[in-house]
Amino acid sequence: MSAFITFEGPEGSGKTTVIQQVSERLETEYDVVLTREPGGVKTGEQIREVLLEGDDMDERTEALLFAASRREHLVGKVIPSLDEGKIVLCDRYIDSSLAYQGYARGIGIEEVKSINKFAINGLYPDRTIYLDVSVEVGRDRIQKNQRNQNRLDQEDVIFHEKVVEGYKKIIHNESKRFIVIDANRSIEEVVNATYESINKYLEKL
Numbered sequence: 001m002s003a004f005i006t007f008e009g010p011e012g013s014g015k016t017t018v019i020q021q022v023s024e025r026l027e028t029e030y031d032v033v034l035t036r037e038p039g040g041v042k043t044g045e046q047i048r049e050v051l052l053e054g055d056d057m058d059e060r061t062e063a064l065l066f067a068a069s070r071r072e073h074l075v076g077k078v079i080p081s082l083d084e085g086k087i088v089l090c091d092r093y094i095d096s097s098l099a100y101q102g103y104a105r106g107i108g109i110e111e112v113k114s115i116n117k118f119a120i121n122g123l124y125p126d127r128t129i130y131l132d133v134s135v136e137v138g139r140d141r142i143q144k145n146q147r148n149q150n151r152l153d154q155e156d157v158i159f160h161e162k163v164v165e166g167y168k169k170i171i172h173n174e175s176k177r178f179i180v181i182d183a184n185r186s187i188e189e190v191v192n193a194t195y196e197s198i199n200k201y202l203e204k205l
Contacts, residue, residue, distance in 0.1 A: 001205050002082040004123070005198060006093040009131035010163050011153050012138025013183045014190060018131060019091050021191045022198065026087065030202065033081040036091035038069035041076035052150035063101040063112050067119040070094070074123060087202065093125060095170055100152065103166025104159050127201055129194055130171060131183035135160045
């Protein structure tokens, strides 16, 4: 049995913490691979550094680099893991590109989707967890946690509001794939709700 489950959400949604803790709980029952985008494999991590820690760049260049990193990640890690019957949990995937570059950057969701269709070659997630948090709560968490802010974190409030709007449009169009979790709650509550939703899905496979 294999499954490809992705995690999405705006900055400060607690996504990285939630996916880590959910992965640890699932590992007691399943063969789990935890990975992330951009990154996951050597070339992907190199592209990640350019994307998140480098200087500002053209928005189309940004979209293309995310897609290139995604392709390397798929062929180097995700596809082999799925072929081995593992449960792959991925911190961000195609929906991030659609929300951030497609909608918030103004390139167009369909335009960015076309780039990524080529990159992913039909490999969409089986399920996508969306951690739903307000922009205000998310930014407040980042400041309180004193997290090192990357280039996307440092965008203004309007940009991050557009990211959330973009996600809402994507979820509306693909509601069957998404599991929306209220992430305004405590991390413990969010982890429990996320784990229960994923475990329920896996038990049906």
